[in-house]
Every structure is written in C-alpha cells, then in structure tokens.
Amino acid sequence: MARKITFADRLxxxxxxxxxxxxxxxxxxxxxGMHISNLEKHKSAPSSDLVRKLxxxxxxxxxxxxxxxxxxxxxxxxxxxxxxLTVPSFLRSAKNxxxxxxxxxxxxxxxxxxxx
Amino acid sequence: MARKITFADRLxxxxxxxxxxxxxxxxxxxxxGMHISNLEKHKSAPSSDLVRKLxxxxxxxxxxxxxxxxxxxxxxxxxxxxxxLTVPSFLRSAKNxxxxxxxxxxxxxxxxxxxx
DNA sequence: TAAACTGTAAACTATCAGTTGACATATGTA
DNA sequence: TACATATGTCAACTGATAGTTTACAGTTTA
Numbered sequence: 001m002a003r004k005i006t007f008a009d010r011l012x013x014x015x016x017x018x019x020x021x022x023x024x025x026x027x028x029x030x031x032x033g034m035h036i037s038n039l040e041k042h043k044s045a046p047s048s049d050l051v052r053k054l055x056x057x058x059x060x061x062x063x064x065x066x067x068x069x070x071x072x073x074x075x076x077x078x079x080x081x082x083x084x085l086t087v088p089s090f091l092r093s094a095k096n097x098x099x100x101x102x103x104x105x106x107x108x109x110x111x112x113x114x115x116x
Numbered sequence: 117m118a119r120k121i122t123f124a125d126r127l128x129x130x131x132x133x134x135x136x137x138x139x140x141x142x143x144x145x146x147x148x149g150m151h152i153s154n155l156e157k158h159k160s161a162p163s164s165d166l167v168r169k170l171x172x173x174x175x176x177x178x179x180x181x182x183x184x185x186x187x188x189x190x191x192x193x194x195x196x197x198x199x200x201l202t203v204p205s206f207l208r209s210a211k212n213x214x215x216x217x218x219x220x221x222x223x224x225x226x227x228x229x230x231x232x
Numbered sequence: 233t234a235a236a237c238t239g240t241a242a243a244c245t246a247t248c249a250g251t252t253g254a255c256a257t258a259t260g261t262a
Numbered sequence: 263t264a265c266a267t268a269t270g271t272c273a274a275c276t277g278a279t280a281g282t283t284t285a286c287a288g289t290t291t292a
Contacts, residue, residue: 022239035281037240044280067200072193079207080192084183086218087207091195094225101228102202105221109210112217138270151250153270160249 007068008042014058015040029053048074123184124158130174131156145169164190 015025015036022040023033029050038044046054048071055062066073080087097105131141131152138156139149145166154160162170164187171178182189196203213221 021237023237031280032282033238034240034283038281041240047280050280061201063200063204066204067197070197072188072196073204073208075211076196076204076207077188079211080188081183081186082211083213083215083218084179085177086215086222088179088182088189088192090218090222090225091192091203092189093222093229095191095195095198096232097199097225097228099199099202102199102206105224106202106206106209108221108224109206109213112213113209116212137268139268147249148251149269150252150271154250157271163249166249 005068006042007046007065007070008040010060010065010068011036011054012040014054014060018058025054025057028057045069046071048072121184122158123162123181123186124156126176126181126184127152127170128156130170130176134174141170141173144173161185162187164188 015022018025020028021033022036026033026036030053031050035044039046046069048066048069051065051069051071052062052073054060055065062073080091094102094105131138134141136144137149138152142149142152146169147166151160155162162185164182164185167181167185167187168178168189170176171181178189196207210218210221
C-alpha cells in the first residue's frame, strides 16, 4: 500500500493545481478561507459534508478524500442502515477481501440490479 | 418496514428488562447515570463506543442499537476504508438490494474466505 | 504609492458527548 | 417512627471540535 498522504497535503495539492486561492476555494464551498487554511495545516478536520463539496469543486474523487479525512459518506451510511442486521455483519466478514474479490462482488450486484 | 422505535425507548426497555437502575447501568458502561437518563429522554446522543458497551452489557444486538442511534461501527468503517476506492461505490450500487440478495452475497464471501 | 491580492495568527462561537452536585420521592430496615 | 439508601431528574458546567471574525504582514498589479 502506498504511504498514506494526509488530507491536509492532498487538499493543498488539489487547490494549487486549480490555481485557486484559499478564500476563493472557501467561497466555493461555503466556508471561510481561514477554515481552508486550518484544514491544510491540519489544525482542524473537515465534516463529511465539506469533503463532498471540496471533492466536487476540485474535481477529485470523493471516496479518496473521504478516506483521507477519515469520514464516511452519509449516502454509504444510509445503505448500511437500509439493512441494519445484514449489511454490517456482511462487511465485517468481508474485511480481508482483495480488490479483485470486491470486483467480483461488484459484478454480481450489477447483475442483480439488472434483473430487477 | 416496522416503525422505527427510538434509541431512547429501546434503551429504557432493555434496561428495565434487566432490572437495572440508571446509575448501575452507567457504572457498567463507564458513564454517569445522568447521561443514561439523558439518553433515555433523547436529550443527548450516544457515541458509537458507548453504544457498543451498552449492547454488550444489555445482551442486545449491537447492529440494531447502532442503527437506532444512527451510528456506524468503527470496525465497519475500517472495512470501508480498507479499500477506499471500491467498497464505497460497491455499497452505493447495492442500495436497493433485498435481504435475500444480501444473503446470497454473504454466502459468496463465506466461500471466498474459505478458499484463502 | 496605493489598491487588492496572498496566507496566517489569536480569540471567539456554537454544538454536543459527557460530568457534577443537589434535589425530591420512594423503599427498605432498625 | 426515623434513618439510611436507592430511585430518576434538573441546572449548570467541562472539553472537544467544526467553523467564524478581525486584524496583520508580505506580495502583485495598476
């Protein structure tokens, strides 16, 4: 596994790639520039909602950012709670699967969705 | 779907079933009785850690309580982050599966685990 | 040279999980 | 009868944390 970059560093990277100032980015995601600055110096942590907005306006992968920020997408939480007695135990039993095995499961789900 | 009972009500139910006082339960889960009282009157919300402890000492299903408390088990979060780019999108695509379909997936995972 | 931008520091606000200590009302027991 | 001990609850606090305000120093541009 690649060394885990921090959310702070990744945020700065994405922002500078877009040639955005700290206040400009803040304005775009409804937060003060100061807060963006704090996030980039890991003096503060983002809410999952903020991560979502950041990913959108920075054209980044939401899941990557959520992961770096140690957050779970509320939409994913909803799926977990949609079957509270099966999904959590399913996930716990799946903790050692490889990416290839996950892809196999993904295909199965795609098929299930098609046959509905 | 059965009407969603509140975490507060379920907690009181479980506690009285066990003939436990508010302080006694608090002591057992390292929290003041006052906090238990607040939880039962939904004046406060429990941390996922506390929900875990409560489930254990009340002999209740952790996942049911976590669901009622609108929390996600940290262990489940770890699984999600173990494959940050595949698991979240897998879950989003699986949001409409029935319990039977989830069980089918569960069996598949059981097989994958055996063949390792 | 002045306006308008850059990032940053310190001190604040609001929310929320959890605590403290005091209270009134049982319930047991001597 | 009275004293101790348990019941749940109230108000006011603590500590952490996501986010804001105001003000500041350095750089760019006009």
